Amino acid sequence: MGRSPCCVKAHTNKGAWTREEDQRLIDYIRAHGEGSWRSLPQAAGLLRCGKSCRLRWINYLRPDLKRGNFTDKEDDVIIKLHSLFGNKWSLIAARLPGRTDNEIKNYWNTHIKRKLISRGIDPQTHRSLNSFVARNSQNQLPDVDFSGRNTSSSSSSKKKKKRNAGSFDDGKGSGSGTTEEEEEAPKPPPPFDGDDHCESVNLDLSIGLLNSVSKQPNREKRRTPLYEETAASTASVSPSAICLCWQIGFQSIGHFCSNCQPASGSCGFR
DNA sequence: AAAATGAACAACCGCAGATCG
DNA sequence: TCGATCTGCGGTTGTTCATTT
Structure with missing residues (x-):
């Protein structure tokens, strides 16, 4: 160009x-x-x-990076945020302190996609794969796919890997893989149901939020600590914005936005 | 033991939007 | 106002290594 x-x-x-x-x-x-x-x-x-x-x-x-395994709660947050934002990895990363968009993107493509598929959930639409088939059979197009591509190369084999990240040993890669172990264990019925969740999501809200956040000048965004920026911008974007802290599980991992009351453990918007 | 396969993830590429002069 | 430049983002590729055949 x-x-x-x-x-x-x-x-x-x-x-x-x-x-x-x-x-x-x-x-x-x-x-x-x-x-x-x-x-x-x-x-x-x-x-x-x-x-x-x-x-x-x-x-x-970056010194503030949290290296190592993703926890179950981080998994859940990623899944929930992805259902809201799609492949907006930077937005998702902004809500996971110490994680980078690249890391989350890789993790999504290598772990969570398979995890969701194994649960019968379409990783892009967050709807049940059964309902996807049913709708297709009615000649209806599926929901818009954020990425529009299918990169999954799913395999049922689970390999335990231990790698050194980067070009030399820094210990980063030594801890990866807990979620794989979880996947191998027999699972109770999925706690996260794609259909139920999607029905509770107001797509208008998520779209509005995205635009508002993305309108901020990039350099301003970068100077602000990620989680502070997130909460502040969310609150400032729209006075009537719905706080997502509770919905996406911030409080369960110890993070609160300015609208929430950590002392009471409850969200003011809930 | 060697080759093939696939998972994991670091790094690259190209584009879009923001900023600057 | 406009073009050049800078920065950040999302998608993709390349490399390494564990596992399987």
């Missing part, structure tokens, strides 16, 4: 980051802060694209 490339690709490294590159990036950001990604590589002495530096920092090096 006639845009200049984000960097001079002839002199940039690609692929896995080395420990030295990571350290350079960390040192530079500690000294100068985030931002100016385009000029950062040169300033930090890195032969990397600025975009690549940003991604590495955001997804892997």
Whole structure:
């Protein structure tokens, strides 16, 4: 589209980051802060694209990242938020402190999709697969798919994996996989029913919320701690907005928006 | 033991929107 | 107001490694 490339690709490294590159990036950001990604590589002495530096920092090096397994509650929050927002991974990540959109996206594609399918729930529509078949048989189109593609390569085999993340050992990969174990265990009837849940979701609300949040200037959004920003923007967007803290399970994981009363343990909007 | 397969996830790509001059 | 630039996002690809054949 006639845009200049984000960097001079002839002199940039690609692929896995080395420990030295990571350290350079960390040192530079500690000294100068985030931002100016385009000029950062040169300033930090890195032969990397600025975009690549940003991604590495955001997804892997940021000190506030919570590495390791996703908990059951995080699973549930992700599923519920996905039913509201679709593949808006950044919005979902904003509500899961310490998790990145990339991490959640990967986790969704590799774990949760299969989990939902095994429960008979369509991962995109969050409706029962049976109802999907039934509606198709009536010649009706399914609900709009946010991504419009089918990336699932589902397999029934569960493999226990232990990997080192990145290009070297930092301990990140050592803890993954609890949800896989859960999947193997015999499950009670699913606590989360796609149909029931979807019926309770006001799509107009979710769409309005999305637009409002996305209208905020990007740089402002980034400066604000994720969960604070989320609650504040949600509350400020619309005075009559419905607080989702309770619905999506914030309180069960110890997070409250400004509309909620932690002391009482109840949400004012509930 | 080797090859094939598939899962996991880091990293890349291209686009859209925001910002700047 | 407009074009150039920067940044962030979502989708996709590449790589590694565990498991299966």
